[in-house]
Amino acid sequence: MTSEPAQMPVRLGVVGLGRGFMLMIPTFTADPRVKLVAAAAPRAESRAAFEAEFGGRTYDDIVPLCADPEVEAVYIATPHQMHADHVCTALAAGKHVLVDKPIAISMADADRMVAAAEASSKHLIVGPSHSFDPPVEAAARLIESGEVGSLRMIQAFNYTDFLYRPRRPEELRTEEGGGILFSQAIHQIDVVRRLAGGLATRVTAMTGAWDPARPTEGAFSALIAFANGSFASLTYSGYAHFDSDVWMDNVGELGQRKDPAAYGKARRALQGLDAEAEAALKQTRTYGSGAGLIEAENNEHFGPVIALCDRADLRLTPAGLDVFGDIERRFVEVPFGPAPRGPVIDALVGAVREDRAPAQTGAWGRASLEICHAILESAASGQPVDLQRQCGIT
């Protein structure tokens, strides 16, 4: 599939130099298996910063970036609603693609992307997502090994300040992919599907959009049934009150140490801002605006997860797995580093250099997206929703 030697770094072009890209910088910088050679972005400021920092070529559009013969694979980190067009463009140009979660907002877009990947000889990977987190992978492998018996029940929950981080207006409109479903629930769904083998069958859920000033879903609870007979209970709140990271060793989602004295910080920062000022505040957090990188010291996570198996419950923590067995309790350490998100690069290198698909393919990402829509649909109808587009571990 490729003529490059296996040890050559994957030459990556980045499309979109926003927050998503910034969060990947420590990973790209730390990992010799990948090299940033090009970027496309509309803002001259971020293109200049990229050239200065990485020495690559930049473009103001995806099309010339995809025509760049040095680019082997493209990382799409643009706003959700642009994913479908950008992914199809890159695949059509013969590039492997890594696209941020969610794969898309509409199922029609996801279908188009999966079809484009199938029609090409290239890989489509949906990530980063917290299903790549090393403790999640370790738990999935322990479950698959059979050592702790059958998986029966998963509980996953997360209480964050997501809804009060600075937003562009469309990020607060559900139909454009705003709110917690497409940005946050998608992680939890991905994690739970990774542990349960991927094939969900039915979803029942309730959602809440309780702040009239930010009129999109900010919380939900869902029950998900899986084809293997297991089930999962998911709860998420982005309303910035209780912070469940106290039950994750005071480590934040991005592996950073959290400061308990910062309570209420997200809401305080927004006080008195109108939509324009808030969008400007968001802009200061993007690449090339002088914002600092997150200093991760631990594995990333997406809130407490407990996986009940016949012979042990597994509790995922940033440091590894707490394995509560029949008679004994043990801790399986899952080392961090040197940077977060190494497994995303594993997946990219595996796909580009060894033609090996990760769990998180386009079809996988579409299956997680289907559950986001099922949550909205079930909450609206009060009825369970049967799933049609699920995907197991390949």
Next chain:
Amino acid sequence: MTSEPAQMPVRLGVVGLGRGFMLMIPTFTADPRVKLVAAAAPRAESRAAFEAEFGGRTYDDIVPLCADPEVEAVYIATPHQMHADHVCTALAAGKHVLVDKPIAISMADADRMVAAAEASSKHLIVGPSHSFDPPVEAAARLIESGEVGSLRMIQAFNYTDFLYRPRRPEELRTEEGGGILFSQAIHQIDVVRRLAGGLATRVTAMTGAWDPARPTEGAFSALIAFANGSFASLTYSGYAHFDSDVWMDNVGELGQRKDPAAYGKARRALQGLDAEAEAALKQTRTYGSGAGLIEAENNEHFGPVIALCDRADLRLTPAGLDVFGDIERRFVEVPFGPAPRGPVIDALVGAVREDRAPAQTGAWGRASLEICHAILESAASGQPVDLQRQCGIT
């Protein structure tokens, strides 16, 4: 309704001197508002112990106890399946009744008990239950006050060793009230209903009966919708692996301090025992068998509970309420003591001396029981179950 002066202790007759009674002894002993004057139990050993400890009269049957004119109120602490007959007998004899949760196993029995209470001039109280726990009451009052805005979402979960405590054989048969639904879920349902105002409308749930050696439900997850628009997510496991008391200040359900070194104790104690030996082991934990009382130092609880309101999330702990507000976090201390379960005595005294019904009436207990059945029914059918017998706060 009564000719006794308000300050006279309520003269209580106890029916059933088993584990339930033992767990109430510290409360009865510490509270001058109640006096144990009689007991009925089949075992001579426990009757003798009662006479020696409390100086009251004992009977081998409920009928003569209810004919005892000194008895004003009867506490029914017999096995679940006997509650209906015993409660109806006591009400017919003109006694106020406190009956352990669950009110009954079958809805028909619960209907009969509620009708008997309505036909009498006496009060029927279902308790103790963890909805009486002082932090639950404090949270319910804070919510009712409107200070933290509307209640929107509740999450309650609990991971215990319930299924591996020593059992009589019928306690492992669902149709006789065995398993976690009628003994454990009922608490969680009671707590959640207390916070949400009581009127549930619809339940969707999944259950698990995963140990063939103990073939009854050991775990469940449920979503419950309420008439006020709020919803709750409940998860329970009695499979004795992860213990969620680590997230409750290492305080156990009964307010006792837990010893982390005792991991696996419940399963270890059962290893190699047949059903008969296990029932004998259970017997050693009952009243008059020399078993010690639980030493509570904190409020009782039933696992982590988070109540999301518009302007704060409330996290219930054994010490009180952690109130996570918009900008500030504060802790509302809820003092313990002198013994657990004082609010159960408040309810009893209020009913007997002041003709005041607590939240936890017979109709209330029947509404919680309805949800236990709805959980089983929804798990079997895969469909939501609409509720018909719910009851608000009186």
